[in-house]
Amino acid sequence: MNITLKCFAGLARHLPAHAKANAAKVEINEKMSVHQVIDFFKIDREEAYLVILNGVFICPPDRDSTILVENDTLALWPEVAGG
Amino acid sequence: MSWAGKLLRVNLTTGEITTEALNEEWKNDYLGSRGLASKYLSEEIDPACDPLSPENKMIMATGPLTGTMAATGGRYVVVTKGPLTNCIACSNSGGFIGAEMKSAGWDMVIFEGKSPTPVYLYIENDHAELMAADDIWGTSVWNTDEWLHNKHQDPLLRIAAVGRPAENGCFYAGIVNDLHRAAGRSGVGTVMASKNLKAVAIRGTLGVGNLADPAGFMKAVNEGKAVLAENPVTGQGLPAYGTQVLMNVINEIGALPTNNMKEVQFDGAHAISGEAMHEPRKSDGRPNLTTNAACFGCTIACGRISTIDQGHFSVENKSKYWGNSGGLEYEAAWALGADNGVDDLDALTYVNFVCNEEGFDPITFGATVAAAMEMYEDGVLTKEQTGGIEFNFGNAVALTKAVEWVASGEGFGQDLALGSKRLCEKYGRPELSMTVKGQEFPAYDPRGIQGIGLNYATSNRGACHVRGYTVASEVLGIPEKTDPLTAEGKPGLVKAFQDATGAVDSAGLCLFTTFAWSLDNIAPQVEAACGGGWTAERLVEVGERIWNLERDFNLKAGITSADDTLPERLRTEAAKTGPAKGIVSKVEEMMPEYYELRGWSSDGVPTDETRKRLGLKD
Numbered sequence: 001m002n003i004t005l006k007c008f009a010g011l012a013r014h015l016p017a018h019a020k021a022n023a024a025k026v027e028i029n030e031k032m033s034v035h036q037v038i039d040f041f042k043i044d045r046e047e048a049y050l051v052i053l054n055g056v057f058i059c060p061p062d063r064d065s066t067i068l069v070e071n072d073t074l075a076l077w078p079e080v081a082g083g
Numbered sequence: 084m085s086w087a088g089k090l091l092r093v094n095l096t097t098g099e100i101t102t103e104a105l106n107e108e109w110k111n112d113y114l115g116s117r118g119l120a121s122k123y124l125s126e127e128i129d130p131a132c133d134p135l136s137p138e139n140k141m142i143m144a145t146g147p148l149t150g151t152m153a154a155t156g157g158r159y160v161v162v163t164k165g166p167l168t169n170c171i172a173c174s175n176s177g178g179f180i181g182a183e184m185k186s187a188g189w190d191m192v193i194f195e196g197k198s199p200t201p202v203y204l205y206i207e208n209d210h211a212e213l214m215a216a217d218d219i220w221g222t223s224v225w226n227t228d229e230w231l232h233n234k235h236q237d238p239l240l241r242i243a244a245v246g247r248p249a250e251n252g253c254f255y256a257g258i259v260n261d262l263h264r265a266a267g268r269s270g271v272g273t274v275m276a277s278k279n280l281k282a283v284a285i286r287g288t289l290g291v292g293n294l295a296d297p298a299g300f301m302k303a304v305n306e307g308k309a310v311l312a313e314n315p316v317t318g319q320g321l322p323a324y325g326t327q328v329l330m331n332v333i334n335e336i337g338a339l340p341t342n343n344m345k346e347v348q349f350d351g352a353h354a355i356s357g358e359a360m361h362e363p364r365k366s367d368g369r370p371n372l373t374t375n376a377a378c379f380g381c382t383i384a385c386g387r388i389s390t391i392d393q394g395h396f397s398v399e400n401k402s403k404y405w406g407n408s409g410g411l412e413y414e415a416a417w418a419l420g421a422d423n424g425v426d427d428l429d430a431l432t433y434v435n436f437v438c439n440e441e442g443f444d445p446i447t448f449g450a451t452v453a454a455a456m457e458m459y460e461d462g463v464l465t466k467e468q469t470g471g472i473e474f475n476f477g478n479a480v481a482l483t484k485a486v487e488w489v490a491s492g493e494g495f496g497q498d499l500a501l502g503s504k505r506l507c508e509k510y511g512r513p514e515l516s517m518t519v520k521g522q523e524f525p526a527y528d529p530r531g532i533q534g535i536g537l538n539y540a541t542s543n544r545g546a547c548h549v550r551g552y553t554v555a556s557e558v559l560g561i562p563e564k565t566d567p568l569t570a571e572g573k574p575g576l577v578k579a580f581q582d583a584t585g586a587v588d589s590a591g592l593c594l595f596t597t598f599a600w601s602l603d604n605i606a607p608q609v610e611a612a613c614g615g616g617w618t619a620e621r622l623v624e625v626g627e628r629i630w631n632l633e634r635d636f637n638l639k640a641g642i643t644s645a646d647d648t649l650p651e652r653l654r655t656e657a658a659k660t661g662p663a664k665g666i667v668s669k670v671e672e673m674m675p676e677y678y679e680l681r682g683w684s685s686d687g688v689p690t691d692e693t694r695k696r697l698g699l700k701d
Binding site: 006008009010012021022023049050052054055056057059075077078079080081082083 | 314315316319320321323324325326327328329331332335336337353354357358359385412413414548549552554555558559560561564567594595598661662
């Protein structure tokens, strides 16, 4: 199953080599949860502070129960802020 | 304690300069900086006055922690009645001049009247003198800075100055200090120029040593610095990516205003983001970002120092823009970029350089260009008005021409210098101005982030993110995550952020500390510096008192509850994409609860009970 994985700021190092503009089409297993995808790409769960699936923030308690589907976009940031 | 205890009063009409003791009662009620200067302004001018008349005053003020070893203790503010908004204006800047003013022995400088000829104020500790500025009138901030350094033969002189747009009456001119830090919003630079005051040059060598409890202060300061260093935002994220790290975040959640807020997501967001600033350019192999930079006493160092490819069209044959200078912060990158549909990072950087060089607000400028581009695409404006060039969204050349025109005051630049409210009114399309109380929005769409919309609508200086930055909670989860799409609970959240911000500003600290600190981290520093029982609770009360004082000023200036709203577009045209698709701002739904929590009547006026509780005048 294909999704778009986006990793920004200090998490960009986890992207595959073919990534462009901090985004890459990647293949994952069916019925993986948000946490399983984060683990799959060897990203520290705590470091992936801001987890946004298709534009919507996924709260930490929901990251085990939220299952990705084909063509989803999962975007990850460490804890960041600005203004 | 920690306050210098005295202020400088400069009568520009007569040339008389006098010294006064700081009002003891007021500093205990308003702390310093934004709060204390707002109190002085409220007491000394008629809020209904013309902001560009000699009757208006302009106050440069520091806080009790400015110039101390507190992390980020380098902030100063400019408080006046703003010409862009006709409201009270408080514009905050970092850099080094605030600490220099304090080290020269002054908590604040009050400017009144109008000089008959161009002058600048030179301060060296106790010595203060008005000097002729005829030779630098009509020149840029950067030229003024160089001229003053050469004249006084002092490389450590700290300088704040206005550029040509301020002199020409541009409604959103700022005051630039240390070449690329700025008290940028609401037109405070326009007020300064209206007084024939070109610059303030300060050398202070006295230091800030009158702390109430020096040992306790160093302990509190060191504990605070450890918190900042260990926090991932203030210790890692901001130094590495600056505020520009937000560009992709806000676009991803569908709250990045695009093309004059017609859209909420921008296809070119990544190309103008903090991440892109790190990437080598295809053209010359070098990144836009050279390094980060810190203001006085700052252990965060979020500032951006950038370079433009020398072959880029914007700087061809313009060598003065080829070196390192102040780079893009998020708000400027959004206003110049996404809001105009322009994704050329070097073009935005050039425009930002010119805004620094000539001293005008890139947020209001960018948003005004966006309104003009929408009017051009609608056929309201034609090449006849726009200097003979296409002025459509996405046009980087038009953007760079526009900044040069505002800088010089030529041609279409005279229209753009009006700001979007006056510009759109002039051409019969007032609904296309994305403003509150005449001031343009920052970089967060109120349809996708509901709380920030309420903050914009109620901000005492017009649309502003740094009066109550609820984005921290609604998007970034600081101190705790709230749902950006719901209105529920937001009035309380907005009030809490607004009141806390008033205290942080008035202490002389940078708001960015609050990504790691709460008022519980700040109160021990203020207490050790000032003495007298400063707790987090008292700081909140000071913040609330300041908010109501500013509100009173605006009410007397003619603002009513009808002005506490957002443009029709945001209330009636739903977001077209992203999580907020189909949603409009619920600002009207939130307002009654906000007024109630504030202790205001249904007309938005502080009640007698609220005034009594906060010790405000009837």
